[in-house]
Amino acid sequence: MNIFELNESAVRSYCRSFPVVFTQARGAELVDREGKRYIDFLAGAGTLNYGHNHPVLKQALLDYIASDGVTHGLDMYTEAKERFLETFNRLILEPRGMGSYLMQFTGPTGTNAVEAAMKLARKVTGRETIISFTNGFHGCSLGALAATGNGHHRGGAGVALGGVNRMPYANYFGDKASTIAMIDKLLSDPSSGIDKPAAVLVEVVQGEGGLNVASADWMRKLEKLCRKHGMLLIVDDIQAGCGRTGSFFSFEEMGIRPDMVTLSKSLSGYGLPFAMLLLKGELDQWKPGEHNGTFRGNNHAFVTAAAAVEHFWKDDSFAASVGAKGQRIAERMQRIVRRHGPDSLFVKGRGMMIGISCPDGEIAETVCSHAFDKGLVIETSGAHSEVVKCLCPLVISDEQIDRAMDILDQAFAAAMKGSTVTQAAG
Ligand SMILES: *Cc1c(COP(=O)(O)O)cnc(C)c1O
Secondary structure, three states, X not given: OXXXXXXXXXXXXXXXXXXXXXXXXXXXXXXXXXXXXXXXXOHHHHOXXXXXXXXXXXXXXXXXXXXXXXXXXXXXOOHHHHHHHHHHHHHHHHHHOOOOEEEEEOOOOHHHHHHHHHHHHHHHHOOOOEEEEOOOOOOOOHHHHHHOOOHHHHOOOOOOOOOEEEXXXXXXXXXXXOHHHHHHHHHHOOOXXXXXXXXXXXXXXXXXXXXXXXXXXXXXXXXXXXXXXXXXEEEEOOOOOOOOOOOOOOOHHHOOOOOEEEEOHHHOOOOXXXXXXXXXXXXXXXXXXXXXXXXXXXXXXXXXXXXXHHHHOOOOHHHHHHHHHHHHHHHHHHHHHHHHOOOOOEEEEEOOEEEEEOXXXXXXXXHHHHHHHOOEEOEEEOOOOOEEEEOXXXXXXXXXXXXXXXXXXXXXXHHHHOOHHHHHHO
């Protein structure tokens, strides 16, 4: 038994799939204590879009620490915060016509930003319930957990999870059924038993839920539905944002204007804990300190986040490179599907948030375990852990993508050979 198994709580999870001790990380690579190198297709579950220890961000942080820059200052004004506000506004919000949105710094994790959004929506509208979707994931603190679909996570609550109505996500009942029309009918019927909700909380691409994608059309209809029934639209862009789908926000080219947007994971750019709620100005009805927290706005994260925005988002070249790499990964994945399971495997997702859906979780987990043996860190997602999910750093090189896809190809060959599904299909 190693010290982790001996002294750390059984709640640990990712380490069970990758049971080695990691010592170093750079870009898209991890190194373990034995010196074995791995390509990282998990990347902090989407926290390391700019890779591990990016040299530009690292230098900005080292300089800040060396100059005794403020590390912790509650929510007081600091130069680091000032620089982040200015940079994010100038390079992200203004160019996207979102200059009037305000930034609220919540506690440092994604679930903190979701809690703040749900609380504010209830406060502003005077309504209690929030609509969230099948297979949605929004975090594990009680408010956000109520909005999360996953039964394994919900089971840990120990109290009733209330204040949320679950509705079917885009294509939940196949591509013929309009889930928007279903929701509209439920909300329009005073005897449906569904009270008018304060807000709708939605991921544009469901990260943990298995890379289910909402189309621009569905998102536009959802926005319209929100306006019709006086509900606020909250986009949870914690995983799909910060460039993962090719643009900074996942909804950018859809022509919608969410009332609130949650960001975390890759927002600091460096893997530092950091979360933010973007909100339309008129919704800012908080009283000073009403939603409080000791770690709101992490100054080290302000430094690296500002440096990341400055380095990657000053023009369109980074977004273009994400598009091209996403295409490259998708093509390689299509080839894997054709070779190892044209009738049972398929590619799903958007941008660099894509994966291969397997007939069951056992196959997907076998693929990931084979891949790990060959030096690729990759995880599953989805209701049955059936999707092998690529979340590699967006800065990964083409050569690293090809190497990872060669490994994935071998892993699928091995997993599909042993599976009864292909034998039955073949
Ligand atoms: C990861 C995630 C969260 C929760 O973030 P934590 O930092 O784990 O609390 C919320 N929403 C989405 C979409 C996520 O992917």
